[in-house]
Amino acid sequence: MVSSNQVKAENSPHILVLGMGGTIAGLASNPTENPSSYKAGELGIETLLATIQESIPGHLKLLAQQVANINSRDLGEDLLTLLGNLVKTSLENPAVQGIVITHGTDTIEEAGFFLAATCGKLAENLGKRVVLTGAMLPANAPQADGPLNLLDALKWAATAPENCPGGVFAVFAGKVCLARDLAKRHTSALNAPLMDSPSSPVGLVNPSWMSRVRAIQKVSGDDLTIPQDLWPWVEILTSHAGARSETIEFLTNKGIQGLVLAGTGLGGFHQAWDEALKLAQDKGIAIIKTTRTGAGKIEEESALGLTAGNLCAPRARIALQLALNAAKADKSLTWQDFFARMAVLPDIR
Ligand code: SIN
Secondary structure, three states: OOOOOOOOOOOOOEEEEEEEEOHHHOEEOOOOOOOOOEEOOOOOHHHHHHHOHHHOOOOOOEEEEEEEEEOHHHOOHHHHHHHHHHHHHHHHOOOEEEEEEEOOOOOHHHHHHHHHHHHHHHHHHHOOEEEEEOOOOOOOOOOOOHHHHHHHHHHHHHOOOOOOOOEEEEEEOOEEEEHHHOOOOOOOOOOHHHOOOOOEEOOOOOHHHHHHHHHHHHHOOOOOOOOOOOOOOEEEEEOOOOOOOHHHHHHHHHOOOEEEEEEEOOOEOOHHHHHHHHHHHHOOOEEEEEEOOOOOOEOOOOOOOEEOEOOOHHHHHHHHHHHHHHHHHOOOOOHHHHHHHHHOOOOOO
């Protein structure tokens, strides 16, 4: 239910709260004994807000909207398009002061990177914040982390502009990070989505983290276009002992447009892939190199593919899709130019 301190009148200043589903909206059948056995995306966004109603600062006016209610492992590109369009038009609405999105943690890094790349400049220029959050425990678990995460996200979205610039952020376990830095690195830790990301406590902002935020925003380019039809087909392939060329040959013949390689170590891949990848590249398939290690930069450039800097494979995949889409519409730049806009950023920790 929407409470008395929440508004339905879309023309009054408010924070827009968008529900996408996830564990934050999940329910376990036996929450006390076995909280990790649950179904994601069971509760509506208004119910989630109702559970923290007493703690929401009185001056905050909220408007809730259910966009989807899914387990985010099933996230599709059509839903990203819907979410991106909604965030963009809502940011442009003078009555919307900020946006909070509740999202499953499994693919929150993809949604976060996508929103940062397509709506980040707009949010920054308007001085508004888009804040993603979620939970690692279902809503009915005794130690459920969702309510506090949601409350922190609302507070971060409403933080005065002089204390934090606009942009796309994420909040988990009392910490805030740039959404482009999200990367789920643990199956169950409460801070899993940002445990390896540069972050700051929500309550007491770390000045060096804020300097990094400003430095990144200064060099990040214009927003990329949100794909409105079919997104370019891009897959992630992991190199491993015993890797074979057939997978690449199969995808090449099926009409794939891009490959993101999660290589070993510094981003190298099995020599069994050499020939097939060269053929794929000659056929015009875009190739990006990342590392399967989970951290660190890929530096080395070679004739084959582009390196993804410090983008992990899921984020590099979204970046490549957006770059291919942008290059299709704007022939004056290549997909490599658009990709560099998202991947070549200062590595300030
Ligand atoms: C999901 O991603 O929807 C389920 C897992 C989670 O939210 O932690």
